Structure formats: C-alpha cells, structure tokens
Amino acid sequence: VHLLVNYPPKVAVSTLVNSLKGVSSRMIRKQNHPSIRENLWGGALWSPSYFAGSCGGAPIAIIRQYIEQQQTPH
Helix, strand or coil, X not given: XXXXXXXXXXXXXXXXXXXXXXXXXXXXXXXXCHXXXXXXXXXXXXXXXXXXXXXXXCCHHHHHHHHHCCCCCC
C-alpha cells in the first residue's frame, strides 16, 4: 500500500502509521470478508513493519505519479 499523506509535523510518524493501520483494520474487518482471514499475519491484518519516506520540496504531482507507477501485487 502506498499512501501520500500530509500531516502536522508535531505528529510522530509511528503514531500516524499506528492510527492508519488500526482504523483501516477495524473498517476492513467490519466488512467481514472471509478471504481476509486466510491471509492474516498471525491474526493481524497488517504486518508490524512499515516504511516512511519524506519528500519535502518535491512537487506533489511528481510524488503522485511515482506512487501511481508502482507495481501492484499479482
């Protein structure tokens, strides 16, 4: 999953990621898709790891283009 997020500098990246993973997990589980249960990491929807990169100064259009060109899983 690639996300382009603009958030306040006072918020820690780890806090932001924790929140995004937690809320999205609860929302997806509410939809009760049986196929999701087959692909969990020991009961967790998301892997405990993440990568965050900063792109300050780069035009948003260029960042968006980069994200859209990433390969999707097969």
